[in-house]
Amino acid sequence: MDITLQQVSYAYAKNTPFEKRALFDVDLHIASGSYQAIIGHTGSGKSTILQHLNALLKPTDGSINIGDVEVKADKKNKQLREVRQKVGIVFQFPEHQLFDETVLKDIMFGPMNFGVPEVEAKRRAIELTQLLGLPEEVLEKSPFDLSGGQMRRVAIAGVLAMNPKVLVLDEPTAGLDPRGRKEIMDLFYTLHKEKGLTTVLVTHSMEDAARYADQIAIMHNGKCVLEGTPQEIFAHEERLTEFRLELPQSVRFQKKIEQMIGKKLPTICLTEESLAEELAQLIKKEREE
Amino acid sequence: MKREIISLQDVTFTYATDDSNVRPALNNVSYTIYESQWVAIVGHNGSGKSTLARLMNGLLFPQTGTVRVFGETLNEQNLWETRSQMGMVFQNPDNQFVGATVQDDVAFALENNGIPFEEMVERVEASLAKVNMSEFMNSEPHHLSGGQKQRVAIAGAIALKPKILLLDEATSMLDPQGREEVLATVRQLKEETDLTVISITHDLEEALLADRVIMMNQGEKYVEGTPEEIFQKGQELVDLGLDLPFAMNISRLLRAQGIPLVADHMSEEELVNDLWTSHFNK
Amino acid sequence: MLEKMIFGRYIPGDSFIHRLDARAKLIFVFLFIAIVFIANNWITYGVLVVFTFLIIRMSKIRLYFLINGLKPVVILIIFTFLLHLIFTREGDVIYHWKFITIYEEGLRQGIFISIRFFVLVILTSILTLTTTPISITDALETLLNPLKKWKLPVHELALMMSISLRFIPTLMDETDKIMKAQMARGSDMTTGSLKERMNAIVPLLIPLFVSAFKRAEDLATAMEVRGYKGGEGRTRYRKLEWELRDTITMFSLVVLAGVLVFLRQ
Incomplete structure (x- = not known):
């Protein structure tokens, strides 16, 4: 499902003394099946964009096409529910949305709101708890009796249970420890590949964007200032510095090495693994010469 | 030998006192922290590290074992005196902001300790200057970023001129920029004063800044040492759910590719140098 | 809204x-x-x-x-x-x-x-x-101070008021956030019969209460750690x-x- 933002502007508290513009004429095309990262500092407007992706906010100007539904300021939309079912959002600290008596009921909440039969919703909940590495006995527990990491997983399961076509992730690993972070990110990536999801990752982490995304958009002061593949984006260090952003660690290190040996590696290394591989090849080649 | 500041001896603590099947949050933990050290207590979520923070300032008392602060066993009597010597910053920036504005919040502990008005004004200004938040003196908390709120919390903690600054996962809810700000502030404080800093964290960068690292696992002290000593454990740490420094990951990956290195390097500089001398400079 | x-x-x-x-x-x-x-x-x-x-x-x-x-x-x-x-x-x-x-x-x-x-x-x-709300609270506290003689907990009331005021924006943000999170999960608080709407409020209220209690607990700990023991022996930073x-x-x-x-x- 494609999502296209055209000249989207948004102002909070419009027409009050506290009016605050958060987005200015943002154009962004998220292609079906792609993994799109949206990067920016706090206050850059990335959270505001995120809320537009399933019409929780409507643009004050411009329009958004989510699949074949057009969302505009002055347009009443009857298909909003349809949109919300297809676009699942995992908010930052999603465990704050847990409320039901049991984990099972909480996971079933989303799908049942969208009219999925109880049996099917239950089947999905059980399947997802397994997928997220939760022990089966948590299903009958209160979500408030779980550890922080488990609560996070239950909340994520609650969004996945709606079987969305598009998955929007807002800093899904904030506050987790390193292992939890990696497990969750890898899981989203596997889902992205296996189910052919369109994934939108809103993040501060250059490393995550470099590792997972096919496309990156950079937000700064409410504008989308840079867009492209990770290779393109990270080739322009000076532009990133302009927006107070840094290169991913592996690219930064790559530059250091390149400077030292006075040679360039054939590609920009987006992950630690690819950096090590490229370096090793270069060293082996040097040896042979 | 430096003066002992905090010492735990055979401390065991459980939240579920009536259920012996539940693994205690802490089991037989002992360590000593000396004056003006920076000690990082690391471990994955649920390793018992936050319980340690609560034991060190008397929010909790151990079921067995003792907690000594400034050489005295912590008890109900010396609790308040001890707390006035120990500034503490918690994880959630919002939930520890008591005052209506930045300056009110910094003044809160001073008010509680009956510091006279004139001195309060001076100390509030000085503390805010130390964390570079002077210009936000009149700001309300909801207009500040997470990093700024945490810096205010640090200002509030140091306003009492404590001997110890205890950071309980103070950076874990922040964005990278906020984390950077807070760590830079602590580092600067550490240089300017002889504050003893204890940071409880799962952030690797934070642990690397410390003089000593105490690693917790499943409620027990797993290992203690300098960051170098700790990170030499490599795979063991990864298995315990922690990260390794970037340079170390690259070193390990290079070795796996059959590139010999002198060691698994902790810093990028060491790795660059090693690569240069053994592989490129021929 | x-x-x-x-x-x-x-x-x-x-x-x-x-x-x-x-x-x-x-x-x-x-x-x-x-x-x-x-x-x-x-x-x-x-x-x-x-x-x-x-x-x-x-x-x-x-x-x-x-x-x-x-x-x-x-x-x-x-x-x-x-x-x-x-x-x-x-x-x-x-x-x-x-x-x-x-x-x-x-x-x-x-x-x-x-x-x-x-x-x-x-x-x-x-x-x-x-x-500022804090000045109003301070003013009320000073004006009501004489009532302490009759055991009215003026300081505690004023502190309560200032903390509530301080947390209003935080809780409003939180409400907005949870409401949106539940809306994204298909909960609909704006249409349907009265009963349906009442039901839709539960998923909003429970997380809000849970979080408010968590915040209260954290805040109490933070205050205790910073030496708060009630109004006795306290000095005041705010002077009117x-x-x-x-x-x-x-x-x-x-x-x-x-x-x-x-x-x-």
């Missing part, structure tokens, strides 16, 4: 009114409430309106904000106006249609009551718009200072009262 509420919010500024001592402003508003009742004819109500506009000017708050702030009470004002208009049966009949008869006195009373409402709401709005301008403001009220008494019938 929540962000559009203006009533009771502080707008920073540096006007004469902004700089007044919060105690002066509080006393002013209370006395003004009493003084308003002196007025009983066109001239005295006219004086009140002029006086109010003078204060609006001095506060340098844009009229637009105030009118916006008035919105919630407009219905109340209209309602009382109509009530007086229809039920007062004195003076000449000025309009008659079927069973509705409007008397001259009814119109007069209706207008007077509306003016009274209007000036009171405007002045209280100006109080909250020009005074009564200055000449505050005395002058009080005096202006005396003048107003005098003028009204002189002009009333």
Whole structure:
């Protein structure tokens, strides 16, 4: 499902003394099946964009096409529910949305709101708890009796249970420890590949964007200032510095090495693994010469 | 030998006192922290590290074992005196902001300790200057970023001129920029004063800044040492759910590719140098 | 939705009114409430309106904000106006249609009551718009201090109030966030029957309560760690200072009262 933002502007508290513009004429095309990262500092407007992706906010100007539904300021939309079912959002600290008596009921909440039969919703909940590495006995527990990491997983399961076509992730690993972070990110990536999801990752982490995304958009002061593949984006260090952003660690290190040996590696290394591989090849080649 | 500041001896603590099947949050933990050290207590979520923070300032008392602060066993009597010597910053920036504005919040502990008005004004200004938040003196908390709120919390903690600054996962809810700000502030404080800093964290960068690292696992002290000593454990740490420094990951990956290195390097500089001398400079 | 509420919010500024001592402003508003009742004819109500506009000017708050702030009470004002208009049966009949008869006195009373409402709401709005909540709390605490003799926990009440005020924006953000998270999961709080809507509120309220309790717990810990043991032996960082301008403001009220008494019938 494609999502296209055209000249989207948004102002909070419009027409009050506290009016605050958060987005200015943002154009962004998220292609079906792609993994799109949206990067920016706090206050850059990335959270505001995120809320537009399933019409929780409507643009004050411009329009958004989510699949074949057009969302505009002055347009009443009857298909909003349809949109919300297809676009699942995992908010930052999603465990704050847990409320039901049991984990099972909480996971079933989303799908049942969208009219999925109880049996099917239950089947999905059980399947997802397994997928997220939760022990089966948590299903009958209160979500408030779980550890922080488990609560996070239950909340994520609650969004996945709606079987969305598009998955929007807002800093899904904030506050987790390193292992939890990696497990969750890898899981989203596997889902992205296996189910052919369109994934939108809103993040501060250059490393995550470099590792997972096919496309990156950079937000700064409410504008989308840079867009492209990770290779393109990270080739322009000076532009990133302009927006107070840094290169991913592996690219930064790559530059250091390149400077030292006075040679360039054939590609920009987006992950630690690819950096090590490229370096090793270069060293082996040097040896042979 | 430096003066002992905090010492735990055979401390065991459980939240579920009536259920012996539940693994205690802490089991037989002992360590000593000396004056003006920076000690990082690391471990994955649920390793018992936050319980340690609560034991060190008397929010909790151990079921067995003792907690000594400034050489005295912590008890109900010396609790308040001890707390006035120990500034503490918690994880959630919002939930520890008591005052209506930045300056009110910094003044809160001073008010509680009956510091006279004139001195309060001076100390509030000085503390805010130390964390570079002077210009936000009149700001309300909801207009500040997470990093700024945490810096205010640090200002509030140091306003009492404590001997110890205890950071309980103070950076874990922040964005990278906020984390950077807070760590830079602590580092600067550490240089300017002889504050003893204890940071409880799962952030690797934070642990690397410390003089000593105490690693917790499943409620027990797993290992203690300098960051170098700790990170030499490599795979063991990864298995315990922690990260390794970037340079170390690259070193390990290079070795796996059959590139010999002198060691698994902790810093990028060491790795660059090693690569240069053994592989490129021929 | 929540962000559009203006009533009771502080707008920073540096006007004469902004700089007044919060105690002066509080006393002013209370006395003004009493003084308003002196007025009983066109001239005295006219004086009140002029006086109010003078204060609006001095506060340098844009009229637009105030009118916006008035919105919630407009219905109340209209309602009382109509009530007086229809039920007062004195003076000449000025309009008659079927069973509705409007008397001259009814119109007069209706207008007077509306003016009274209007000036009171405007002045209280100006109080909250020009005074930080913390100053209002401080002022209340100092003004109520004598009541401590009768075991009224003045300090605790003031602290409670200031903490609640401090957490309002935080909790509003949180409400907004949870509401959106549940909406994204298909919960619908805006349509459907009353029962359906009530049901839709549960997924909002429970997380809000859970988080509020968590926050309260964290806050209590943070306060304890920072040495809070109640009001005993505490010093105060906030000092209120009564200055000449505050005395002058009080005096202006005396003048107003005098003028009204002189002009009333």
